Amino acid sequence: MSDDVLGRWVPHHPEEVATIFAKADFPWWIAGGYAIELAVGRELRPHGDLDVLVLRRDQARVCEVMSGWDLFVADPPGRGKLRPWPPGEVLRPPLHDIWCRRTPAAPWSVQLMLDEAEGTQWVSRRTQEIRLPIDRLGKTSETGIPYLTPEVQLFYKAKATRDKDETDFEAVLPLLDAPARAWLADAINVTTPGHPWLRRLLPVSRT
Template identity: 65%
Template sequence: MDAVIDTNGTGLARGPWAPLSPHEVAELLTGADFPWWIAGGYAIELAVGEAYREHSDLDVLVLHRDQARVSRHFDGWDLYLADPPGTGRLRAWPRGERLPSRVHDVWCRRAPSEPWSVQLMFDEADGDEWVSRRDSRVRCPLAQLGRVASTGIPYLSPEVQLFYKAKNVREKDQLDFERVLPHLDAGQRAWLAGVLELTLPGHAWLGTLKR
Protein backbone atom coordinates (compact mmCIF):
# COMPACT_ATOMS: atom_id res chain seq x y z
CA MET A 1 0.00 0.00 0.00
CA ASP A 2 1.79 3.10 -1.25
CA ALA A 3 0.91 6.76 -1.57
CA VAL A 4 2.42 9.56 -3.57
CA ILE A 5 4.27 12.09 -1.42
CA ASP A 6 4.45 15.64 -2.68
CA THR A 7 7.67 17.02 -1.20
CA ASN A 8 6.96 20.73 -1.46
CA GLY A 9 6.31 20.33 -5.15
CA THR A 10 9.95 19.39 -5.86
CA GLY A 11 9.51 15.69 -6.41
CA LEU A 12 7.55 12.55 -5.75
CA ALA A 13 8.41 9.52 -3.67
CA ARG A 14 6.74 6.30 -2.62
CA GLY A 15 6.98 4.50 0.67
CA PRO A 16 6.20 0.88 1.62
CA TRP A 17 4.17 -0.30 4.58
CA ALA A 18 5.31 -2.50 7.49
CA PRO A 19 2.41 -2.11 9.91
CA LEU A 20 2.85 -2.50 13.64
CA SER A 21 0.82 -5.18 15.36
CA PRO A 22 -2.01 -4.19 17.73
CA HIS A 23 0.23 -5.21 20.64
CA GLU A 24 3.03 -2.95 19.38
CA VAL A 25 0.58 -0.08 18.96
CA ALA A 26 -0.62 -0.59 22.53
CA GLU A 27 2.99 -0.29 23.71
CA LEU A 28 3.52 2.79 21.56
CA LEU A 29 0.43 4.47 23.00
CA THR A 30 1.07 3.56 26.63
CA GLY A 31 0.59 6.72 28.64
CA ALA A 32 -1.25 8.58 25.88
CA ASP A 33 -3.44 11.36 27.29
CA PHE A 34 -6.18 10.84 24.70
CA PRO A 35 -8.54 7.96 23.90
CA TRP A 36 -7.65 5.69 20.99
CA TRP A 37 -8.97 2.50 19.45
CA ILE A 38 -7.51 -0.05 17.04
CA ALA A 39 -9.66 0.21 13.91
CA GLY A 40 -9.98 -1.44 10.50
CA GLY A 41 -9.72 -5.18 9.99
CA TYR A 42 -7.65 -5.61 13.15
CA ALA A 43 -10.60 -4.28 15.19
CA ILE A 44 -12.80 -7.00 13.74
CA GLU A 45 -10.22 -9.65 14.56
CA LEU A 46 -9.99 -8.38 18.15
CA ALA A 47 -13.77 -8.65 18.41
CA VAL A 48 -13.70 -12.19 16.99
CA GLY A 49 -10.82 -13.17 19.25
CA GLU A 50 -8.48 -14.58 16.61
CA ALA A 51 -6.49 -13.58 13.53
CA TYR A 52 -7.81 -14.94 10.24
CA ARG A 53 -6.43 -12.77 7.41
CA GLU A 54 -3.50 -10.61 6.35
CA HIS A 55 -3.43 -6.81 6.72
CA SER A 56 -1.66 -4.25 4.55
CA ASP A 57 -1.80 -1.47 7.16
CA LEU A 58 -2.93 -0.74 10.70
CA ASP A 59 -5.54 1.91 11.57
CA VAL A 60 -5.93 3.69 14.90
CA LEU A 61 -9.01 5.83 15.49
CA VAL A 62 -8.55 9.04 17.50
CA LEU A 63 -10.68 12.14 17.91
CA HIS A 64 -10.16 15.28 15.87
CA ARG A 65 -10.44 17.39 19.01
CA ASP A 66 -7.41 15.58 20.49
CA GLN A 67 -5.12 16.35 17.56
CA ALA A 68 -2.67 18.50 19.58
CA ARG A 69 -2.21 15.71 22.13
CA VAL A 70 -1.82 13.14 19.36
CA SER A 71 0.82 15.28 17.65
CA ARG A 72 2.77 15.63 20.91
CA HIS A 73 2.68 11.88 21.53
CA PHE A 74 4.13 11.26 18.07
CA ASP A 75 6.81 13.93 18.49
CA GLY A 76 9.86 12.99 16.45
CA TRP A 77 7.90 10.81 14.02
CA ASP A 78 7.51 11.53 10.31
CA LEU A 79 3.81 12.39 9.91
CA TYR A 80 1.96 13.04 6.66
CA LEU A 81 -1.60 14.12 5.97
CA ALA A 82 -3.74 12.61 3.24
CA ASP A 83 -4.62 16.01 1.81
CA PRO A 84 -6.57 16.55 -0.34
CA PRO A 85 -8.52 13.49 0.84
CA GLY A 86 -9.06 10.72 -1.67
CA THR A 87 -6.30 11.80 -4.07
CA GLY A 88 -3.56 9.45 -2.85
CA ARG A 89 -1.32 12.42 -2.09
CA LEU A 90 0.37 13.07 1.22
CA ARG A 91 1.88 16.25 2.63
CA ALA A 92 3.93 16.73 5.77
CA TRP A 93 2.15 17.58 9.01
CA PRO A 94 4.38 20.21 10.64
CA ARG A 95 4.24 20.31 14.40
CA GLY A 96 1.75 22.91 15.57
CA GLU A 97 -0.27 23.00 12.36
CA ARG A 98 -3.98 22.49 13.02
CA LEU A 99 -5.52 19.74 10.95
CA PRO A 100 -8.03 21.06 8.43
CA SER A 101 -11.52 19.77 9.19
CA ARG A 102 -11.50 17.88 5.87
CA VAL A 103 -8.43 15.83 6.85
CA HIS A 104 -9.07 12.60 8.74
CA ASP A 105 -6.16 10.42 7.66
CA VAL A 106 -2.53 10.71 8.85
CA TRP A 107 0.24 8.30 7.88
CA CYS A 108 3.02 7.74 10.41
CA ARG A 109 6.55 6.35 10.29
CA ARG A 110 9.43 6.72 12.70
CA ALA A 111 11.74 8.32 10.11
CA PRO A 112 11.71 9.13 6.38
CA SER A 113 13.96 6.13 5.74
CA GLU A 114 11.56 3.71 7.45
CA PRO A 115 8.29 2.22 6.18
CA TRP A 116 4.89 3.50 7.24
CA SER A 117 3.73 1.67 10.35
CA VAL A 118 0.54 3.37 11.67
CA GLN A 119 -2.39 5.13 10.01
CA LEU A 120 -4.27 7.54 12.28
CA MET A 121 -7.95 8.07 11.49
CA PHE A 122 -9.39 11.27 13.00
CA ASP A 123 -13.11 11.21 13.77
CA GLU A 124 -15.45 13.79 15.20
CA ALA A 125 -17.10 14.12 18.61
CA ASP A 126 -19.86 16.32 19.99
CA GLY A 127 -19.63 16.42 23.76
CA ASP A 128 -20.00 12.83 24.92
CA GLU A 129 -21.06 11.55 21.50
CA TRP A 130 -19.03 10.16 18.62
CA VAL A 131 -20.14 11.61 15.28
CA SER A 132 -19.39 9.89 11.98
CA ARG A 133 -17.22 11.97 9.68
CA ARG A 134 -19.29 10.66 6.77
CA ASP A 135 -22.73 11.55 8.05
CA SER A 136 -23.37 13.61 11.18
CA ARG A 137 -26.69 11.81 11.70
CA VAL A 138 -24.77 8.67 12.61
CA ARG A 139 -23.81 8.88 16.28
CA CYS A 140 -23.26 6.85 19.41
CA PRO A 141 -22.10 7.57 22.96
CA LEU A 142 -18.31 7.73 23.23
CA ALA A 143 -18.59 5.26 26.07
CA GLN A 144 -19.92 2.70 23.58
CA LEU A 145 -17.58 3.51 20.73
CA GLY A 146 -14.90 1.07 21.79
CA ARG A 147 -14.35 -2.19 23.61
CA VAL A 148 -11.33 -3.73 25.29
CA ALA A 149 -9.90 -7.07 24.22
CA SER A 150 -8.88 -9.73 26.72
CA THR A 151 -5.30 -8.58 26.07
CA GLY A 152 -6.22 -5.08 27.30
CA ILE A 153 -6.08 -3.50 23.84
CA PRO A 154 -8.90 -1.02 23.07
CA TYR A 155 -10.58 -1.46 19.70
CA LEU A 156 -13.39 0.14 17.74
CA SER A 157 -16.73 -1.55 18.35
CA PRO A 158 -17.33 -3.90 15.41
CA GLU A 159 -20.73 -2.49 14.47
CA VAL A 160 -19.13 0.96 14.02
CA GLN A 161 -16.27 -0.50 11.98
CA LEU A 162 -18.75 -2.40 9.82
CA PHE A 163 -20.63 0.84 9.16
CA TYR A 164 -17.45 2.28 7.63
CA LYS A 165 -16.77 -0.92 5.69
CA ALA A 166 -20.30 -1.03 4.29
CA LYS A 167 -19.92 1.87 1.86
CA ASN A 168 -17.69 -0.02 -0.59
CA VAL A 169 -17.68 -3.71 0.31
CA ARG A 170 -14.56 -5.53 -0.82
CA GLU A 171 -13.88 -9.23 -0.45
CA LYS A 172 -12.07 -8.69 2.85
CA ASP A 173 -14.94 -6.52 4.18
CA GLN A 174 -17.47 -9.23 3.41
CA LEU A 175 -15.24 -11.75 5.17
CA ASP A 176 -15.00 -9.46 8.21
CA PHE A 177 -18.79 -9.06 8.28
CA GLU A 178 -19.37 -12.82 8.13
CA ARG A 179 -16.74 -13.62 10.76
CA VAL A 180 -17.86 -11.04 13.33
CA LEU A 181 -21.62 -11.36 12.83
CA PRO A 182 -22.03 -14.21 15.38
CA HIS A 183 -20.27 -12.01 17.95
CA LEU A 184 -22.71 -9.09 17.62
CA ASP A 185 -25.46 -8.87 20.22
CA ALA A 186 -28.99 -7.74 19.45
CA GLY A 187 -28.22 -4.12 20.27
CA GLN A 188 -25.18 -4.01 17.99
CA ARG A 189 -27.12 -5.59 15.12
CA ALA A 190 -29.98 -3.15 15.59
CA TRP A 191 -27.65 -0.14 15.62
CA LEU A 192 -25.86 -1.25 12.45
CA ALA A 193 -29.13 -2.05 10.68
CA GLY A 194 -30.51 1.34 11.68
CA VAL A 195 -27.56 3.36 10.37
CA LEU A 196 -27.43 1.34 7.15
CA GLU A 197 -31.13 1.96 6.55
CA LEU A 198 -30.48 5.66 7.15
CA THR A 199 -27.40 6.04 4.97
CA LEU A 200 -27.34 3.07 2.58
CA PRO A 201 -30.93 1.88 2.16
CA GLY A 202 -31.15 -1.49 0.44
CA HIS A 203 -27.68 -2.55 1.54
CA ALA A 204 -26.99 -6.26 1.08
CA TRP A 205 -26.17 -6.75 4.76
CA LEU A 206 -29.57 -5.60 5.98
CA GLY A 207 -31.36 -8.85 5.28
CA THR A 208 -28.82 -10.82 7.28
CA LEU A 209 -28.84 -8.36 10.16
CA LYS A 210 -32.64 -8.53 10.50
CA ARG A 211 -32.93 -12.30 10.61
Protein backbone atom coordinates in the same frame (compact mmCIF):
# COMPACT_ATOMS: atom_id res chain seq x y z
CA MET B 1 -3.93 5.03 -2.04
CA SER B 2 -1.45 2.39 -3.05
CA ASP B 3 2.04 1.49 -1.95
CA ASP B 4 3.17 1.90 -5.57
CA VAL B 5 2.45 5.63 -5.38
CA LEU B 6 3.21 6.48 -1.80
CA GLY B 7 5.73 3.98 -0.54
CA ARG B 8 5.94 0.71 1.31
CA TRP B 9 3.78 -0.38 4.23
CA VAL B 10 4.97 -2.67 7.04
CA PRO B 11 2.14 -2.24 9.54
CA HIS B 12 2.73 -2.43 13.25
CA HIS B 13 0.77 -4.98 15.25
CA PRO B 14 -1.80 -3.81 17.82
CA GLU B 15 0.56 -4.74 20.65
CA GLU B 16 3.19 -2.34 19.27
CA VAL B 17 0.63 0.45 18.98
CA ALA B 18 -0.45 -0.17 22.57
CA THR B 19 3.15 0.41 23.64
CA ILE B 20 3.34 3.66 21.66
CA PHE B 21 0.09 4.92 23.18
CA ALA B 22 0.71 3.55 26.68
CA LYS B 23 0.94 7.03 28.21
CA ALA B 24 -1.86 8.58 26.15
CA ASP B 25 -4.30 10.63 28.25
CA PHE B 26 -7.02 10.52 25.60
CA PRO B 27 -9.15 7.74 24.10
CA TRP B 28 -7.88 5.79 21.11
CA TRP B 29 -8.92 2.58 19.44
CA ILE B 30 -7.42 0.04 17.05
CA ALA B 31 -9.63 0.19 13.95
CA GLY B 32 -9.92 -1.56 10.58
CA GLY B 33 -9.41 -5.27 10.13
CA TYR B 34 -7.29 -5.57 13.25
CA ALA B 35 -10.27 -4.33 15.30
CA ILE B 36 -12.36 -7.18 13.94
CA GLU B 37 -9.62 -9.67 14.81
CA LEU B 38 -9.40 -8.32 18.36
CA ALA B 39 -13.17 -8.77 18.63
CA VAL B 40 -13.20 -12.37 17.40
CA GLY B 41 -9.96 -13.29 19.16
CA ARG B 42 -8.12 -14.80 16.19
CA GLU B 43 -6.31 -13.87 12.99
CA LEU B 44 -8.48 -13.73 9.90
CA ARG B 45 -6.30 -12.51 7.03
CA PRO B 46 -3.17 -10.54 6.09
CA HIS B 47 -3.19 -6.78 6.65
CA GLY B 48 -1.78 -4.08 4.41
CA ASP B 49 -1.96 -1.36 7.07
CA LEU B 50 -3.00 -0.69 10.65
CA ASP B 51 -5.62 1.93 11.53
CA VAL B 52 -5.91 3.80 14.81
CA LEU B 53 -9.00 5.93 15.42
CA VAL B 54 -8.72 9.05 17.58
CA LEU B 55 -11.01 12.03 18.10
CA ARG B 56 -10.19 15.15 16.12
CA ARG B 57 -10.27 17.25 19.28
CA ASP B 58 -7.33 15.21 20.63
CA GLN B 59 -5.04 15.67 17.63
CA ALA B 60 -2.56 17.89 19.47
CA ARG B 61 -2.13 15.25 22.16
CA VAL B 62 -1.70 12.61 19.47
CA CYS B 63 1.19 14.65 18.10
CA GLU B 64 2.79 14.69 21.54
CA VAL B 65 2.56 10.92 21.82
CA MET B 66 4.04 10.53 18.33
CA SER B 67 6.67 13.23 18.70
CA GLY B 68 9.62 12.47 16.44
CA TRP B 69 7.58 10.43 13.97
CA ASP B 70 7.31 11.37 10.29
CA LEU B 71 3.64 12.32 9.84
CA PHE B 72 1.83 13.01 6.56
CA VAL B 73 -1.80 13.92 5.92
CA ALA B 74 -3.81 12.81 2.91
CA ASP B 75 -4.78 16.10 1.29
CA PRO B 76 -7.27 15.85 -0.28
CA PRO B 77 -8.47 12.58 1.27
CA GLY B 78 -8.53 9.56 -1.01
CA ARG B 79 -6.77 11.23 -3.95
CA GLY B 80 -3.36 9.58 -3.67
CA LYS B 81 -1.60 12.68 -2.37
CA LEU B 82 0.21 13.17 0.91
CA ARG B 83 1.79 16.25 2.43
CA PRO B 84 3.76 16.71 5.65
CA TRP B 85 1.75 17.45 8.79
CA PRO B 86 3.88 20.08 10.53
CA PRO B 87 3.78 20.50 14.31
CA GLY B 88 1.10 22.92 15.43
CA GLU B 89 -1.13 22.65 12.36
CA VAL B 90 -4.75 21.98 13.30
CA LEU B 91 -6.37 19.60 10.81
CA ARG B 92 -9.97 20.47 10.02
CA PRO B 93 -12.61 18.52 8.08
CA PRO B 94 -12.48 16.95 5.59
CA LEU B 95 -8.85 16.09 6.44
CA HIS B 96 -8.86 12.97 8.60
CA ASP B 97 -6.30 10.47 7.26
CA ILE B 98 -2.71 10.59 8.58
CA TRP B 99 0.10 8.25 7.53
CA CYS B 100 2.83 7.64 10.08
CA ARG B 101 6.35 6.21 9.95
CA ARG B 102 9.16 6.41 12.46
CA THR B 103 11.63 8.07 10.07
CA PRO B 104 11.56 9.25 6.44
CA ALA B 105 13.52 6.14 5.49
CA ALA B 106 11.18 3.74 7.30
CA PRO B 107 8.08 2.12 5.83
CA TRP B 108 4.64 3.39 6.81
CA SER B 109 3.45 1.54 9.90
CA VAL B 110 0.42 3.32 11.42
CA GLN B 111 -2.55 5.10 9.83
CA LEU B 112 -4.37 7.58 12.09
CA MET B 113 -8.02 8.33 11.41
CA LEU B 114 -9.61 11.44 12.94
CA ASP B 115 -13.28 11.27 13.86
CA GLU B 116 -15.63 13.90 15.19
CA ALA B 117 -17.13 14.38 18.66
CA GLU B 118 -19.65 16.66 20.34
CA GLY B 119 -19.42 16.55 24.11
CA THR B 120 -19.79 12.93 25.15
CA GLN B 121 -21.03 11.84 21.70
CA TRP B 122 -18.99 10.35 18.87
CA VAL B 123 -20.19 11.70 15.53
CA SER B 124 -19.39 9.91 12.29
CA ARG B 125 -17.32 11.99 9.91
CA ARG B 126 -19.64 10.82 7.12
CA THR B 127 -22.86 12.23 8.54
CA GLN B 128 -23.90 13.85 11.79
CA GLU B 129 -26.95 11.59 11.90
CA ILE B 130 -24.74 8.68 12.97
CA ARG B 131 -23.81 9.00 16.63
CA LEU B 132 -22.89 6.93 19.66
CA PRO B 133 -21.82 7.74 23.22
CA ILE B 134 -18.03 7.81 23.26
CA ASP B 135 -17.95 5.33 26.14
CA ARG B 136 -19.70 2.82 23.84
CA LEU B 137 -17.43 3.41 20.87
CA GLY B 138 -14.84 0.84 21.85
CA LYS B 139 -14.11 -2.33 23.74
CA THR B 140 -10.98 -3.78 25.31
CA SER B 141 -9.32 -7.01 24.30
CA GLU B 142 -8.27 -9.69 26.75
CA THR B 143 -4.74 -8.28 26.53
CA GLY B 144 -5.90 -4.75 27.36
CA ILE B 145 -5.86 -3.24 23.87
CA PRO B 146 -8.74 -0.84 23.05
CA TYR B 147 -10.45 -1.47 19.73
CA LEU B 148 -13.32 0.03 17.80
CA THR B 149 -16.58 -1.76 18.50
CA PRO B 150 -17.44 -4.11 15.60
CA GLU B 151 -20.71 -2.48 14.60
CA VAL B 152 -19.00 0.89 14.12
CA GLN B 153 -16.16 -0.67 12.17
CA LEU B 154 -18.61 -2.56 9.96
CA PHE B 155 -20.52 0.67 9.35
CA TYR B 156 -17.37 2.22 7.89
CA LYS B 157 -16.62 -0.93 5.88
CA ALA B 158 -20.12 -1.01 4.37
CA LYS B 159 -19.55 2.02 2.12
CA ALA B 160 -17.56 0.08 -0.49
CA THR B 161 -17.19 -3.54 0.55
CA ARG B 162 -14.28 -5.63 -0.69
CA ASP B 163 -13.54 -9.31 -0.23
CA LYS B 164 -11.68 -8.60 3.00
CA ASP B 165 -14.67 -6.68 4.36
CA GLU B 166 -16.95 -9.62 3.62
CA THR B 167 -14.50 -11.85 5.49
CA ASP B 168 -14.60 -9.51 8.48
CA PHE B 169 -18.41 -9.27 8.39
CA GLU B 170 -18.89 -13.04 8.34
CA ALA B 171 -16.42 -13.55 11.17
CA VAL B 172 -17.84 -11.00 13.58
CA LEU B 173 -21.57 -11.15 12.76
CA PRO B 174 -22.29 -14.00 15.24
CA LEU B 175 -20.86 -11.86 18.04
CA LEU B 176 -23.20 -8.92 17.48
CA ASP B 177 -26.12 -8.83 19.87
CA ALA B 178 -29.54 -7.46 18.90
CA PRO B 179 -28.83 -3.81 19.90
CA ALA B 180 -25.55 -3.83 17.97
CA ARG B 181 -27.22 -5.28 14.87
CA ALA B 182 -30.05 -2.77 15.14
CA TRP B 183 -27.64 0.16 15.41
CA LEU B 184 -25.61 -1.11 12.45
CA ALA B 185 -28.69 -1.69 10.29
CA ASP B 186 -29.99 1.80 11.06
CA ALA B 187 -26.60 3.38 10.32
CA ILE B 188 -26.19 1.53 7.02
CA ASN B 189 -29.72 2.53 6.02
CA VAL B 190 -28.73 6.17 6.42
CA THR B 191 -25.63 6.04 4.22
CA THR B 192 -25.99 2.92 2.07
CA PRO B 193 -29.67 1.95 1.76
CA GLY B 194 -30.23 -1.41 0.10
CA HIS B 195 -26.84 -2.75 1.20
CA PRO B 196 -26.78 -6.58 1.07
CA TRP B 197 -25.64 -6.81 4.68
CA LEU B 198 -29.05 -5.51 5.74
CA ARG B 199 -30.67 -8.85 4.88
CA ARG B 200 -28.45 -10.46 7.50
CA LEU B 201 -29.11 -7.77 10.12
CA LEU B 202 -32.78 -6.96 9.71
CA PRO B 203 -34.30 -10.11 11.31
CA VAL B 204 -33.05 -9.02 14.72
CA SER B 205 -33.01 -5.24 14.22
CA ARG B 206 -35.78 -2.78 14.88
CA THR B 207 -35.84 -1.52 11.27
